[in-house]
Each structure stands twice: as structure tokens, then as C-alpha cells.
Amino acid sequence: MDKVTMTETIIASKLEKGLTWEAIAEKVGASPVWLTSACLGMNSASPEQAAAICDCLGLGSEVSTALQKFPTKIWEQTVPTDPLVYRFYEIMGVYGDTLKEVIQEKFGDGIMSAIDFNMEVDKEENPKGDRVVVTMSGKFLKYSAW
Amino acid sequence: MDKVTMTETIIASKLEKGLTWEAIAEKVGASPVWLTSACLGMNSASPEQAAAICDCLGLGSEVSTALQKFPTKIWEQTVPTDPLVYRFYEIMGVYGDTLKEVIQEKFGDGIMSAIDFNMEVDKEENPKGDRVVVTMSGKFLKYSAW
Amino acid sequence: MDKVTMTETIIASKLEKGLTWEAIAEKVGASPVWLTSACLGMNSASPEQAAAICDCLGLGSEVSTALQKFPTKIWEQTVPTDPLVYRFYEIMGVYGDTLKEVIQEKFGDGIMSAIDFNMEVDKEENPKGDRVVVTMSGKFLKYSAW
Amino acid sequence: MDKVTMTETIIASKLEKGLTWEAIAEKVGASPVWLTSACLGMNSASPEQAAAICDCLGLGSEVSTALQKFPTKIWEQTVPTDPLVYRFYEIMGVYGDTLKEVIQEKFGDGIMSAIDFNMEVDKEENPKGDRVVVTMSGKFLKYSAW
Amino acid sequence: MDKVTMTETIIASKLEKGLTWEAIAEKVGASPVWLTSACLGMNSASPEQAAAICDCLGLGSEVSTALQKFPTKIWEQTVPTDPLVYRFYEIMGVYGDTLKEVIQEKFGDGIMSAIDFNMEVDKEENPKGDRVVVTMSGKFLKYSAW
Amino acid sequence: MDKVTMTETIIASKLEKGLTWEAIAEKVGASPVWLTSACLGMNSASPEQAAAICDCLGLGSEVSTALQKFPTKIWEQTVPTDPLVYRFYEIMGVYGDTLKEVIQEKFGDGIMSAIDFNMEVDKEENPKGDRVVVTMSGKFLKYSAW
Amino acid sequence: MDKVTMTETIIASKLEKGLTWEAIAEKVGASPVWLTSACLGMNSASPEQAAAICDCLGLGSEVSTALQKFPTKIWEQTVPTDPLVYRFYEIMGVYGDTLKEVIQEKFGDGIMSAIDFNMEVDKEENPKGDRVVVTMSGKFLKYSAW
Amino acid sequence: MDKVTMTETIIASKLEKGLTWEAIAEKVGASPVWLTSACLGMNSASPEQAAAICDCLGLGSEVSTALQKFPTKIWEQTVPTDPLVYRFYEIMGVYGDTLKEVIQEKFGDGIMSAIDFNMEVDKEENPKGDRVVVTMSGKFLKYSAW
Amino acid sequence: MDKVTMTETIIASKLEKGLTWEAIAEKVGASPVWLTSACLGMNSASPEQAAAICDCLGLGSEVSTALQKFPTKIWEQTVPTDPLVYRFYEIMGVYGDTLKEVIQEKFGDGIMSAIDFNMEVDKEENPKGDRVVVTMSGKFLKYSAW
Amino acid sequence: MDKVTMTETIIASKLEKGLTWEAIAEKVGASPVWLTSACLGMNSASPEQAAAICDCLGLGSEVSTALQKFPTKIWEQTVPTDPLVYRFYEIMGVYGDTLKEVIQEKFGDGIMSAIDFNMEVDKEENPKGDRVVVTMSGKFLKYSAW
16 A cells, blocks of 8 residues: 555544644644644654554554655745745745754754744734644754764 | 845845844744744845844844835745755645644634744753754634625 | 535535525525535634534534534645636636735835635626626725734 | 835835835725735736836835836745735645636636636724735636637 | 537538538538637537537537537647648748738737637639638727827 | 847847837848747747847847747746737637638648747728737648558 | 557567667668657657657557657756766757857857757777767758848 | 857857858858857867867957867757757657667667767758758767676 | 556565565666666666566566666756755855866866766765765766867 | 855865875865765864865865865756756666565665765776776664654
8 A cells, every 4th residue: 555545544534533734633632733644654663563553443454554655755946826834935945044054053053954843823812813733843963073 | 125135235234243033033033934034035124023033143224124025925936955845745744734724723614824824933952852842833724705 | 424425415406405505504594605615615613604514414423523523625736627617727827917916005115914804796687698797895904013 | 126126115115115015005096905016026017107116205206117117027936934825825725626616606617717807805893803805806717628 | 518529529420421611611601720629629619500510420418519619729728730731831931020010010009809700711723823812800909008 | 149138139129219019020031920930939030030120120130140049939838818819719719610620621630830920910991999900810720640 | 548658568568579779770771869869759750750659569550650640858957867868968068159159150140959960979099088069950040131 | 268268259250251050150161050069068178179169250269278178068958949949859859769669670779979970951942942951970889788 | 567567566575575675676686776776667677687676576577677778867956855865966066166176186188977887876874973974986088179 | 255155165275286186085084975965065064074175175274164164965867868867866776676576575674874974985896897886785674663
């Protein structure tokens, strides 16, 4: 079973059981963002995590095996059109150079790792309109000469 | 004075005085991320903010006027090659659909605003290597029929 | 049922019953533009709206469920070739900077929302040739510092 | 004098005199949208209109001649990144096929002209936040066989 | 029946009956260029024209209905590689600015309509090699202020 | 003198003398389309033609030499945005396959030459609106085996 | 039968019979390059050539008919990645302007035809390593005024 | 002196002295194609060759040094629009796969080198119109396992 | 059997037998990098190598024949998004010009062959984190005049 | 002084003094690859390294300061055309998926770092032709859940 079929199977089962990503994540003992990315085929799960996900959704070993495969991460390189996803690209376009200035001022010449990395999404209630809060954390990797 | 010359003037003066974005931001009473983005020409400042920035850097009214102009926000639409900025695009490519799933599960059909929006960068010390922490907060905007 | 099959099912049924988008919209109590966009898969309907659309077209619960799904809005990013649609892109190309000048002169630094937004199409009879009148209305969103 | 220099000259003079596009348009007796597009080099003015614009801004015959030249209308074919302009492209992406369905249902096989065309921008005050109202009107052109 | 299937059905029937576009056009009472473009799905036919085409080719009402549908005109925006078609793009690349100069010198600021338009192809016998003669005729549309 | 400077010099002189392309072509004894294309740098002139053009415009031998140079014909490969030029590309997009069908039906497998080629533009007066008539003539070149 | 199926059928039969392009070409009395290009769907064969090819490969009239169809020549416009084909594009990139200089110095303003054209491939044995020799011959076509 | 200035200097001197590439090549004792490519900056010359070229054109040591530099070979990756150069790309598009079939049938799995390579251009007189003959010769390089 | 099916068959069999590329390579007597590239369809195997691979994986003659076919090497020309593969492109982007400087300083004007070429991957254990070591070796090919 | 001017200054001085990258690297005590990349503006030097480079080339403090700046690493995202650099991209295109298979088989799900990374170039003498040997070493970074 490839990752695309795996994702379709998981989503169909999730809808049928009326589960949310948050509820599955809680049962599996993982962050909702990581859990969702693994189910969408963008990260690999350990055998225990894969078993817990399948147990929760009533799915068999084929899905469990597919969840453990190392993914080839492919996405469209043109800026995506969906308004929710586009706004994040707009933020990176507007603030990309700002992030470089501010991070390298704090840390020196290097980058924030996208591999040793995690991310959370929270809801902040607010009388003027609720706010989406996204928190990213990545290890700083320094350049050095040789 | 256009925004490009304004940015060059500000950066030259900042280097000469040995100031950091963080120090300027503190004196101006604004977030370092916002302050940097305004100085890089990606946001407009109020007359008071513009005056405070120029006062801090010893710059004249031409720069102050340029800081107040409404920017035309232009950036390369191809994915940028600088490793620090690229990693943020990679995160959006890997986690874009995950963010859509998780946010719309929490909030309904809509988007996180990139206009009514703010962002912070923090340094988290860690014995295995310090971490970059980026926090974004944007108002949720809901679709409705008409 | 995905949105593409939903749209095909709706259009087949609409042709068979000889209905127009305008007639369906009137029965549903919505604007023809919004109604058409929801049936083409570019907006989500409330349960009541979805039921009314299906009732009007003699369609079942699968279509109703598909109409309520939150869409992923995808379109070609190259300028479209169909002459009717191209002319609207030409208008945006010719008048885009003009709209920025005129709107920001009236409202300050910010944008017209494409989420809190509606649009109407009218026919204006005219002896020299009838005219198409398109009216768009979107909430103004202001940038502010943090 | 080419159109680019003409636009720079007009904008410098407008800033110096503290005029708005709306005020100039009123003196010239034209719509603010058309007036702005002519000053940005995207439409040609009649000798009378060009004279009125230059009179209002205290500019000479070189600018007047440039305003009368037939423009070559060039714009970036990649979707623009400025958030205000991008939102209009997003609207066309989301609602382009809807406009085709609704207009051709009302008028038959043909297009809305972008040449025999005009557009207005209005501000609608609203306690939940003011709204931008854009109205476009174009002659319907019908396809016919030969 | 969609336009693609319609075109395949018409071409199969045309080959089987050994007809030419020119012969069909003559029976239908239309120009060969228009007739071919309608059969290739790039123009819509009136009910009478559609009936005449189907009568001539021995095809049923499904094809006739498909011929009457308003087409969505889609083509590749990259320059086509087929040598016959490429040469026409080369002509437009070499002579595009020349056409703009010569037409606007004759007519003023405006365009040649591609909607109120027709085109013919003729064979001119010539001892040095026969020549292809293509004649295009389109209504001039003038820009005017508002 | 390169072709770009040559074109600028010719256009400046033509404006100053109040000449039209048509008038220059008549004096030179050439078609207005060819004459304009040579002056825009897209064709080379013979020494006699170059001398006649310069004589007519009061220009010296540098321009004459530049007119005789073999041009490198470069144009934008993205579809041009100017509405007059775009309409010709739209015609080629809509009717390209039709031209292939109709020409190869008449002539066999081959192409219309864009080198052994000429083109004229005429104005056809018409009470419903004047029409632009463009006539292209190119030698047919046949494919053959070897 | 379309050209793609035709090519697959020919290649399957060629493999089964253990024939080479060179052997087929010799039996048909044509150049191996032209023969291969016709079998790959990039040129049309005469009825006699088509019959000879099918006779040689033991194929029926469907393939023969397909070989006689006038091809629509389509290829990828991005530079191909296969190393053998890429090297020819590299040669054109490195030597394109050189070919223009050398050919037009010898022949005047014009081009080498790609229609009235033929090409051969030979093997030149060489102790330092055998060499591929490719010879192209095309009619010179001259530009002339009108 | 960079390669661009070097080429301009050589071409100016060549025009002034009324020399052809062929004449220079003969004096230098090299092929006209190689000589032209070195003068256009696409190949490096030995000190002796560089001295001979400069001697022939009356140019100094700066040009000689520039001719000896190892070039960075850059060209536009979009297909060029100049008709002479485009025809060679069309030939590669139409016959690229044919060349792969014919060469690998003769030589095995490998490529024709574009480095250990040479090319000649000849004029073949012909009563039906003179022909351009281009001959390319490159060493065959074989793939092997490891 | 085409190369795509061949690769799928090999990978399915490899998973079922629990073999690694390294183990297969050892049995076949080839480098793991070359062996993997041949199984992924990017190199051709000799009859003996193909037989050894199939023997090892329990596969039949169809797979063996497919392994011996000369591949057409196709890959995406846009920079790939998978993080492991992207990092190698980033290295080439950052160090491409450096490689040119350093190699041509050592060897003269020429290139490193990608045909007469091999590559190895090793694991270097390291207390600060294991390291990936990639070694490439290619024959130097020199440019020479003709 | 920006990085572009810095590189031009360094290269001019290096040519004048007749130094090689290898000689400068030896004096500075760094690898030739790293040293060259820093001088080409793709890495930042420490104050000591910058001083040593400038000392060796007889350059002042402006160059030293520029060498210490954190670079914004920009390169063309289209595949480069220079044959030496292109061959490395071809290697990545042909062997990219192979590298992913072989590295992840050895190390698990993760990547080779391009930040904690170094590279060497060596010359291997060989009677059949000298070989270029490139060795890359990067830390393995593992994905883990959160």
C-alpha cells in the first residue's frame, strides 16, 4: 500500500468513526500536528505509533506498514492557491528576510533546522475574533569552516 | 526617497552605531520582528514610530517619510535559495496541508489572516543545541454565504 | 463523493431539469454568484443550504454531504486562455496598481478581504449593446504594528 | 518623455501639492479610476484631458504629450505578490468559472469587453468594518458564425 | 457528450465518409475555417448549423447538442512545437509590434476584436511554388475615458 | 549603432517631421508592414532601401548601416499582455489547430513559410464599426522523405 | 490507430523479429534517420513507403494508414535530460550564435530550412575511440522585402 | 577585459578591417566554426592562437589574455526566437529521439561527447537553391558499471 | 516490460525477501550505488549482471531483459522537494562555481565526465553524530581546438 | 563593500599576484574548497581567517569586513548551462533517488546535512586519463516524532 492510498484509507475511516485528528493524537500520545503529517504521508511513524494509529481507527497491518515507510516528500513548488495555505506563503514572502536578520542576529551564521523540528497549533479566544497561534521550534545549526 | 534607499540608509547607520534590531525595537517600543520588517520596507510605520526609529539612528525626515509610505510588497515567487529562508518554505511545503487540516478542524471553514497578524522569534537554550522558536498569531477569518 | 463528482452530478441534474443557476439560487434564498461557486466546489454550504440545493435538483445525501465539505481551492496559476475569463485578468493587469492607489487613498494601508466578501452580476440593457455589471464588496482589513 | 518618467513626474508633483487622485479627477471631470490609470500610463488622454491634468498639477507640455500617447500595456504575468492586488487575483481564481457560468447564462456565448469598459471604487461605511465596493461595467460582445 | 468526444466522433465519421472540411462547410453554408473550429470544439453552433453538420456526417442528437454548447477555450500557453503552427507564432513574434504601430496609426488607440472576427484560408497558385493566403477581419474597438 | 538605437533615432525623427509609416513606405516604394518591421529592427534593408528611408527622415549613414545589418530576432516567449497584440495570440490559440487542418487539407503535409512571406493591413469602412483586415501570404513548403 | 500506438506496435514487432532500423531502412530504400523518424511518428510516409515498412515488419493496414497520417509534431520545450539528447542541445546552446555568424556570412540574411532538410549518422572508427558523425543538409531560404 | 567586451572589440575591429570569420580562421590555421566560437567567448584559445587572432585584427594583449580565459558557458535555456537558431532547435526536437535510436543501435549504451567534438559548415551549390551542410563529429563515450 | 514496471517488480521482491541493496550488490559483485541505479532504471546491466540480479531476487527473464535495455534518463528539472535530495542540489547551488574554479585550476579547461564516472556512499561513525560520506570519481575531459 | 565587489577585488588581486586558490588555502590553513567558496561569497570567514586571506592578497580591512558578513546564498534555480557545472546536476538527476535509497538504508529516515558539511577535490592520475575525485561529508540528521 502506497502513502496516497494509506491517507485515503485513514481519512475514510476517520470520517466514518467521527474522530478528530486531535482525538487520535491524544490516544496515540503525539502532537496533533505531527500525527496529522504522518497520516498525510509526510512523516514516518515508529512501529508502536503506527500500531496505535491503526488500533484507534480499526485498520489493519497494511496501513501500519505504510505508516512506517520513509516518505519521499513531494509538494508543488509553485505557490499554492488555497487561501489558507497561501497566507502562510505570503507571510514567508513578506517576513523571510526579516526572519533571516532577526535569527542570525541572535544566533550567528547558520539556519533553523527543518528536520530536528516541531510545530503546534493553538486557538486563542479573543472578543475581537479568535486567533490562530502557530509555534515552530527547530534546532539552530551553525556553519563552520573546514 | 524610495523604500530600497531607505533600507540601505538604515542598515548603514545601524552598522556604524553598532545597534541591533532588538535594541532599536526596545527603544521604539515595538516587537523586533515588526520593527525589522518596517525597516526592510515590508510594513509602514506611524509618524511617531518613524520619528522614534530615525531619532534612534540619527537619521533625518526623508527616512521618516519613507518609513510611513504604504509599501508595495514584492518578493520572488520562486522558492528562495538562501538556506535559512528555504527551510521555512520546506516547512510550509511539508506541513501546509497539515496546517489546513488542523486549523479548519479547530475553527471551521476559513483562514488565518496574514494582515491582522503578528510574529515573534525567541532563543530557547538547550544542552543538545539551542533552538529557534517562532510564534505566529493571526485572526481567524470565516467564510460565509451571501 | 468528492467535489469534482459533486459538480458533475449537479450540472447533469440541472440540465435534465432545465433549471438555471438563477432559479436554483432564488429557491435556496442565496445569491446566484455564491450558489454557483458552491456548486462548482469553491465554497462550502451550511446543512440547510445543502439540503435546499439537493431538494431543488432531486439529489441525495451524498451530494449534500459533499456540498458541506470545506473546499481546497485550486486553480491554474497561469493566466487562463478562455476569452471571457481572460478579460477579467486583463482588467486586473491593467488596473491592479490603480486599484491599490485608489483604495489605499480612501482607506489607508491595508487590503480588501477576499474572505469576508461577496459579488453580484447584473445585466444592464443599453441600445448600443447590453452591458455586464459586476459588483464586488469586501471588508477593508488594516495593517497595524505590534 | 516616456510613460514611466511621466508617471514619476505626476506623482512627485501630486505629493508636493498634497493633492489626491480623487481631487484631480474631480477638477478634470473624469472618474478617479480612469484618471489614475491614465496617470499610471495604462490609458491615453485626449488633448483636453491631458491639458486639464497638467494644469491642475502645474506641469508642462512634455507631460501633456506623454499623457496622449497610446500606451503599450505591459504587466507581470505571474500572479502579483502585493497583498492588496493578490486578493483580486484570488477572487478571479476562485470565481472565474462562476463568472463564466453566470454571465453566459444571462447573455449567451460571448464575453464582457475589457475595452468598452469602466470601473468605480466606493467606500461603504459599516459598523462591523468599512467595506470596499468595486463596480465594473463592460459591453457584452457576442460570438457569431461566418 | 463533451467537446473532446464530439470532435473524435466527427473526425472518425468524416474519415469514414471521405469528406473534407471544405465539402462539409459548403453543405452547411458556412466558411471552412469557422466550420472546422466549431467541429474542433472552439466555437458553438446554432441549432440549425449543428443539425446540418450532423445530417451531413450521419451523426445523432448527442453530437448536435455538444456542438451547441458554449465552449471553454483552452490552449497551451507555451509556444506550440508543431512546425506549421509555430510559424504563425513566429510571425506574431516578429510582426506583433509592427501590427500595433500600423493598426493604431490607421485607427487610433484601440484593438482589433478577436470576438467580432472572421478568417479565411486560400490557395494561390504560383510557378515558383504555391502560396498560402490567410485573411483575418475583426471589428476595431476604441478605448474611451469615463 | 545597434538596432535599438536605430529604432529610437528613426521614431524621434518621424515624430519631429510628422510623418506616418504609410507615407515613408510610399516614398520608399515598399509595403507599410515591411517598412515598419525594418525600422523596428526585425528585417534588414537593401542599401537602396536604407538610403531611401534615411533620405526621407533626414538621417545619416550610421542609421543606413544599421538598417542593413542582419537582425537577431528576439521577442518575449510568454504571451504578450498588450491588448492589441494579445488578441492576435488569442486568435492563434483558438484557430491554430484549425489552420493546420484547413491548410494541410488543401496542400498536403508541410507548412506555410514565415521567411518567404509578406503581410498587409487594411481598413474596411463599415457602418456597424470599421474593420481591421490583415492578409498574410507565405510560400507552401512540403515535407519529403530522403 | 494513432501515432503513439503505431510506434509501440512497430517497436514490438522490430524487437520480436530482431531487426535494426538500418536493416529496415535498407529494405525500404530510405535513409535510416528518416525511416526511424517516420516510425517514431515525426514524419509521414508515402503509401509505397508505408507498405514496404509494414511488409518488412509483418504488420497490417492499420499501421500503414497511421504511417501516412500527417503528424502533429510535439516535443517537450524544456531541455531534455537524457544525456545523449542533452549533449545535442548543449552543442546548440554553445554554438547557436556561431552557426548564425558563419551561415549568414556565407549565404546572406536568411535561414537553413528544417523542412527541405535531411540528416545522416555515421560511425567513424578511430584508435583513440570511435566517433559519431552527424551530417545535416537544409535548403537556404532568403529573406526579401515586399 | 571580460569575454563580452572582448567579443565587442573583436567584432568592431573585424568590421573596420572588412575581414570575414573565414579569412581570420585561415590565417590562424583553425576551423571557421571553432574560431568564431572562441571569438564569441564560448571556447578558450591557446597563447599561440590568441596571438595569431590579435595579430590578424591589430588588437593588443588585453584581448589576447581574454581569449585564453576558460569560459563560463551561459545561454538562454528557453528555446531561442531567432529563426535561424530556432530551426536547429526544431531539428533537435523532431529528431532527438531518432538520433538516440540510431546512435545507440550503432554504438551501444553511451553518448556522443560535446567536449571532444568539432563541427564544420559548408555551402553546397544546387540549382533548386543552395544548401547549408553542417557536419558534427564527437567521440563516443560508453557507460560502464562499477 | 518497461523500466518502471521492472523497478516496481524488483522492489516488491526485495521487500518480500528482506534483502538490502548492499546485500544484492555484494552477491552481484557490483557497487551498491551502481546496482541501485540500474534497478531504479537509470543504468543498463550486462547480460551476466542482469542474470545475477534476477537470480538473487528470484525473478524471471522479463526483468532480466528490462535491466539490459538502454535507459532514457528522465528526471524533473525543477529542483526536487524531498529534503534528502534537495540538500544535494543546495550543495551544488552553493558550491557549483567553487567546483569550477578548483577543478579547472587543477586540470585546465574541461569538465569531469558524468559518463565515465562512479560514486560510493559510506558511513563514518562519529561521537558527535555519524556522517554520510559520498565520493564521486569522473574522468577529466579536455576542450581542444580544431 | 558588498560580497560581489569583494569577490571581484579578490580575483583581480589573485591574478595580479599569480596565486592559486590552493596556495592561498595553504597559507590560511583551510581547505581549498571552503576557501574558494568564502572568496566567492558563499560562506563567512572568522576575523582571523579574513585577516589571513587579506594579508596573503595584500588587501585592506574593507575586504576583511566583507568576508566576515553572513552571506545570503542566491543561485539560479534553473539548471546551469556551463558544461562543468551541468554535469554535477546531471549526476544528481540520475543518482538522486539512488542516493536516497542507499543513504536511508544505511542510516534510517533522515538527511545528510548541507550545513554541518565539508567537501574536497582531488586529482587522481591515471594512464587512461586523469580523474577528478570529489568527496563530500555531512552529518546525518534524523527525523523524530513529537
